[in-house]
Amino acid sequence: MAKKTDNRQIVVDGYAFAEPADAALAESERKKIEYLKAHIDSNKPETVLALYQKMIGEKVFRTPIGLEFLRDLREYLIDQADYDPQEVPPIPLYLSYADPELVHHADVRKRVQPAPAKKQPVSPLFISVVLNLALAAGVAAMFWIATTSENPNILNYETAITNRYSAWEQQLTEKEIELRGKERALRQKAEELGIAYEVDETGE
Numbered sequence: 001m002a003k004k005t006d007n008r009q010i011v012v013d014g015y016a017f018a019e020p021a022d023a024a025l026a027e028s029e030r031k032k033i034e035y036l037k038a039h040i041d042s043n044k045p046e047t048v049l050a051l052y053q054k055m056i057g058e059k060v061f062r063t064p065i066g067l068e069f070l071r072d073l074r075e076y077l078i079d080q081a082d083y084d085p086q087e088v089p090p091i092p093l094y095l096s097y098a099d100p101e102l103v104h105h106a107d108v109r110k111r112v113q114p115a116p117a118k119k120q121p122v123s124p125l126f127i128s129v130v131l132n133l134a135l136a137a138g139v140a141a142m143f144w145i146a147t148t149s150e151n152p153n154i155l156n157y158e159t160a161i162t163n164r165y166s167a168w169e170q171q172l173t174e175k176e177i178e179l180r181g182k183e184r185a186l187r188q189k190a191e192e193l194g195i196a197y198e199v200d201e202t203g204e
Contacts, residue, residue, distance in 0.1 A: 012027050
C-alpha cells in the first residue's frame, strides 16, 4: 500500500517514489502481483515460464516492485524448476542508472525529463492508471480464456478431461438403460410365447 512521508515521497512496499505517477504505477504493479500470486500454480513450471515470457515481452512490470517479482519468478524457474538460464530471458531495465537522462524506452523518458511548463490537457497520472488497468484486465482475460476454453490446454486440461469422461459415462448409462428396456421387452415376448428366456450373465 502507498504511504506519504513528510518529505512528500510516496512509499510503496519499502520503495520511496518522488513522483506521484511512479508511485501510482508501483501500486498498480503491486496489485497485479497479488492477483498473479493467487492464481499461478507453481506445480506447472511450463505455465510459469510462458507467463514470465509474456510479461517481459509486453513490459508489464517496470518499477522495482514488479522487477523484484520477475526476479523471484526467474529464480524459481532456474533453481527449482531446473530450467537452463539460457531458456529464461533476463529481466530488461528501462533506464540508465549511471545517467538518468539516457533511457531506453519512451514512456520512461517522459517520467525522467522535467514536465513542460505548458499545461497538459490530460493528466499523465490518469493515462498511467488507465494503461495499467487495461494491462491488468488483459492478464485477467488471458487467465479466464485459458481456464474456460473448451479445448484442453495447460491450465484447464484436468477439467476438460474430467468433462469428457463424464460425457462418456452419461452415454454408457443411457445405453445401458436402453438395453435393459429391450431385454424386458424380449422377456415379456418370450413369456407370451411360452419360451424360456435366460440372460447369459457372463456376457459370452
